[in-house]
Amino acid sequence: MKLLASTLILLAFLGFLAYTNPSMDSYDQFINQRILDKAGQAKDPLQGMIGSVLGGVASRLMVQQTERKDYIIFSAYDTVIGNSHIRAIGLVNHFYLTEDQVFKDQALQSP
Numbered sequence: 001m002k003l004l005a006s007t008l009i010l011l012a013f014l015g016f017l018a019y020t021n022p023s024m025d026s027y028d029q030f031i032n033q034r035i036l037d038k039a040g041q042a043k044d045p046l047q048g049m050i051g052s053v054l055g056g057v058a059s060r061l062m063v064q065q066t067e068r069k070d071y072i073i074f075s076a077y078d079t080v081i082g083n084s085h086i087r088a089i090g091l092v093n094h095f096y097l098t099e100d101q102v103f104k105d106q107a108l109q110s111p
Helices: 002-019 024-040 045-064
Strands: 066-070 075-081 084-091 094-100
Touching (some): 024 045, 024 066, 024 084, 045 066
Antiparallel strands (some): 066 075, 075 084
């Protein structure tokens, strides 16, 4: 009986992870939000305004340069821009950066 209950709990948890595996559209929104956050931190108001206006276009271009590896319960994203990378893990509808050479952040973080 314990084995059956443990198996059902494990299957339910794996099903939850598979259901909440973020899509490429979610990654597009995540990148767009990163661009808007960085534009908001700009010291030059003109740079911030341009970043806000062009953030959606830039995020779509970045997503076109992204390779997604779907492992069913999570996904790995690798965006290549020139010689720089943004690498992230998508899990439970969140993205966790593992490497960010484009925006110069190197720590794990959640949106």
